[in-house]
Amino acid sequence: xxxxxxxxxxxxxxxxxxxxxxxxxxxxxxxxxxxxxxxxxxxxxxxxxxxxxxxxxxxxxxxxxxxxxxxxxxxxxxxxxxxxxxxxxxxxxxxxxxxxxxxxxxxxxxxxxxxxxxxxxxxxxxxxxxxxxxxxxxxxxxxxxxxxxxxxxxxxxxxxxxxxxxxxxxxxxxxxxxxxxxxxxxxxxxxxxxxxxxxxxxxxxxxxxxxxxxxxxxxxxxxxxxxxxxxxxxxxxxxxxxxxxxxxxxxxxxxxxxxxxxxxxxxxxxxxxxxxxxxxxxxxxxxxxxxxxxxxxxxxxxxxxxxxxxxxxxxxxxxxxxxxxxxxxxxxxxxxxxxxxxxxxxxxxxxxxxxxxxxxxxxxxxxxxxxxxxxxxxxxxxxxxxxxxxxxxxxxxxxxxxxxxxxx
Numbered sequence: 083x084x085x086x087x088x089x090x091x092x093x094x095x096x097x098x099x100x101x102x103x104x105x106x107x108x109x110x111x112x113x114x115x116x117x118x119x120x121x122x123x124x125x126x127x128x129x130x131x132x133x134x135x136x137x138x139x140x141x142x143x144x145x146x147x148x149x150x151x152x153x154x155x156x157x158x159x160x161x162x163x164x165x166x167x168x169x170x171x172x173x174x175x176x177x178x179x180x181x182x183x184x185x186x187x188x189x190x191x192x193x194x195x196x197x198x199x200x201x202x203x204x205x206x207x208x209x210x211x212x213x214x215x216x217x218x219x220x221x222x223x224x225x226x227x228x229x230x231x232x233x234x235x236x237x238x239x240x241x242x243x244x245x246x247x248x249x250x251x252x253x254x255x256x257x258x259x260x261x262x263x264x265x266x267x268x269x270x271x272x273x274x275x276x277x278x279x280x281x282x283x284x285x286x287x288x289x290x291x292x293x294x295x296x297x298x299x300x301x302x303x304x305x306x307x308x309x310x311x312x313x314x315x316x317x318x319x320x321x322x323x324x325x326x327x328x329x330x331x332x333x334x335x336x337x338x339x340x341x342x343x344x345x346x347x348x349x350x351x352x353x354x355x356x357x358x359x360x361x362x363x364x365x366x367x368x369x370x371x372x373x374x375x376x377x378x379x380x381x382x383x384x385x386x387x388x389x390x391x392x393x394x395x396x397x398x399x400x401x402x403x404x405x406x407x408x409x410x411x412x413x414x415x416x417x418x419x420x421x422x423x424x425x426x427x428x429x430x431x432x433x434x435x436x437x438x439x440x441x442x443x444x445x446x447x448x449x450x451x452x453x454x455x456x457x458x459x460x461x462x463x464x465x466x467x468x469x470x471x472x473x474x475x476x477x478x479x480x481x482x483x484x485x486x487x488x489x490x
């Protein structure tokens with residue numbers, strides 16, 4: 083924060099452009115209780131786990147609703163997308179109550195999904211932390227596009243899915259090359275935005291001074307990133323109910339976990355070097371929010387349409403417009419067929435190109451009013467039965483006259 087303010091006032095063109103064109107939200111600590119514990123112990127007496135949990139014992143990163151398992155269970159029943167959405171999945175109602183709890187120890191698979199969604203007796207629960215509730219409300223209030231939670235104790239970038247999909251629920255996939263980055267682990271389920279997540283992760287890791295220098299192995303074990311500094315969460319540390327998975331499936335935001343260095347609580351004398359290691363990476367990562375397409379969705383009178391759905395061809399994950407009808411969609415370079423649709427309007431389709439240079443392509447949509455709402459009303463008045471066409475010159479029956487009066 084100090085760096086951005088100082089460089090902005092000093093006239094740094096890169097920082098001025100970033101600050102002027104980006105709404106940047108900074109949260110100093112999601113877990114101030116844990117930070118206080120780690121701060122008291124200091125670098126010499128602390129350990130990797132110290133400060134990880136809140137004072138009440140919650141692991142905030144795994145305290146969110148497990149929407150990924152719910153989505154996969156719906157896919158198994160072929161409910162997606164007609165009865166169960168592939169984006170903006172609602173939070174289960176029981177999770178929003180004041181005394182809501184999160185089940186743990188459920189394992190994976192159909193039994194776990196049934197428990198999480200109230201169809202089986204739950205395992206011993208823990209409560210939803212107040213910090214978790216605050217973050218979920220914050221996400222719902224602001225139309226975030228790109229996010230990162232900064233952590234320590236490792237040196238890599240982790241991206242969704244963090245949840246491991248059970249083997250029985252993993253859909254059949256095409257054969258993959260043996261030298262592919264992700265090995266043939268049947269529990270790995272890629273997001274529809276897998277290529278985009280990898281681009282975002284690489285943008286950070288490649289700009290870091292030491293993150294890709296993994297010839298000595300990882301911080302604690304062998305290198306899990308194949309010398310790239312990035313890894314899918316489910317491959318490295320599978321866990322359900324993560325903030326990254328929740329953000330992806332409930333909001334428009336692409337969220338990643340960035341582990342800044344091996345020392346979870348570095349000594350004061352090491353902070354300057356840690357800053358130098360990560361400075362360029364942080365700037366490069368924030369600039370990626372301007373890669374892809376953006377625009378407005380309005381009606382023919384120029385009024386913005388909120389909650390319109392933006393569908394990108396070939397990516398089975400949609401986003402929604404904000405309250406002002408505006409949207410942002412991070413995409414890799416390429417040409418995309420993009421559709422905008424909204425309740426009560428005819429859909430509109432455009433071809434939008436994304437280039438390698440930073441700067442999102444403007445892709446606006448104007449939707450015309452649809453007659454389907456009125457048609458559905460007429461069909462409902464007719465008992466949702468086919469409406470008989472009136473043939474000119476043929477007298478109408480009394481029932482046909484009555485139905486015509488009701489429709490008018």
